[in-house]
Amino acid sequence: MNGRVLIIAGSDSGGGAGIQADLKTVTALNGFAMTALTALTAQNTLGVHAIHDVPEDFITQQIEVVLADLGADAIKIGMLHRASVIHAVADVLQRLAPDTPLVLDPVMMAKGGHALLEPDAMTAMKERLIPMAALVTPNVPEAEALTGLKISSVEDFPKVAKAIGAKAVLVKGGHMDGDVLTDVLWQAGDVQRFEGPRIDTPHTHGTGCTLASAIACGLAQGLDMAAAVERGRAYVLQAIKTAPGYGQGHGPLNHAHTFSK
Ligand SMILES: Nc1ncnc2c1ncn2[C@@H]1O[C@H](COP(=O)(O)OP(=O)(O)OP(=O)(O)O)[C@@H](O)[C@H]1O
Ligand SMILES: [Mg+2]
Numbered sequence: 515m516n517g518r519v520l521i522i523a524g525s526d527s528g529g530g531a532g533i534q535a536d537l538k539t540v541t542a543l544n545g546f547a548m549t550a551l552t553a554l555t556a557q558n559t560l561g562v563h564a565i566h567d568v569p570e571d572f573i574t575q576q577i578e579v580v581l582a583d584l585g586a587d588a589i590k591i592g593m594l595h596r597a598s599v600i601h602a603v604a605d606v607l608q609r610l611a612p613d614t615p616l617v618l619d620p621v622m623m624a625k626g627g628h629a630l631l632e633p634d635a636m637t638a639m640k641e642r643l644i645p646m647a648a649l650v651t652p653n654v655p656e657a658e659a660l661t662g663l664k665i666s667s668v669e670d671f672p673k674v675a676k677a678i679g680a681k682a683v684l685v686k687g688g689h690m691d692g693d694v695l696t697d698v699l700w701q702a703g704d705v706q707r708f709e710g711p712r713i714d715t716p717h718t719h720g721t722g723c724t725l726a727s728a729i730a731c732g733l734a735q736g737l738d739m740a741a742a743v744e745r746g747r748a749y750v751l752q753a754i755k756t757a758p759g760y761g762q763g764h765g766p767l768n769h770a771h772t773f774s775k
Pocket of ligand 2: 622653
């Protein structure tokens with residue numbers, strides 16, 4: 515086992531996304547996962563039924579005690595929900611882990627359409643967290659919301675990625691159409707396309723959380739950014755292909771596929 519990953523995100527009681535997906539992913543990729551919970555959701559494959567917030571000072575305390583004792587080689591941020599939480603997380607990371615690579619998944623909406631980011635939190639995310647991130651991983655609606663630009667095809671991904679204003683951005687093509695699914699990695703002007711088959715399935719709950727955690731784990735294990743993205747995409751693809759088919763809505767992935775080899 516190698517690579518310590520601190521995950522700062524919300525809980526998905528359904529086990530398919532959020533902290534649960536993050537823990538499973540990092541474990542399946544042979545890393546060591548630690549967590550700071552930001553919110554609890556009562557959630558299943560049909561949607562988010564309720565959200566219970568974790569107080570800011572307790573989020574900060576989870577991060578402080580973990581970093582002070584165990585340390586982290588990479589940090590992944592998922593659902594943060596409120597502006598006050600974003601400020602608290604940015605403050606503690608600036609203080610205790612300014613040089614640890616940070617993967618920021620700018621989660622705004624659950625797959626079922628439930629808003630997971632309050633409106634004023636968007637500004638806080640742009641001002642505080644995006645500048646700190648080693649990588650930001652928006653899907654298409656998130657990339658549009660962060661920039662005010664419209665995406666009509668994959669050709670638009672690089673300019674939108676650049677406009678986000680981070681060191682590196684992976685614009686994910688899950689929300690586009692077509693048999694080929696393309697993600698674009700933009701790194702300080704350097705553009706790399708990753709293409710793969712689009713699987714026709716309802717079982718894609720947590721793909722975004724899973725990919726971001728897989729990339730964070732790769733960085734923690736010393737992979738460079740492109741290699742971490744490549745391995746992360748392959749891991750997600752296999753997890754979709756072997757999804758167990760649980761639930762009546764957007765079903766979860768098979769995070770454990772690496773164990774059956
Ligand atoms: N149908 C699919 N077939 C193959 N790969 C997929 C499919 N859907 C998603 N992926 C993979 O998962 C990654 C993330 O997908 P997506 O763009 O849907 O992110 P997201 O919208 O943030 O997901 P989430 O709703 O879980 O937050 C994609 O980059 C791609 O690699
Ligand atoms: Mg997402």
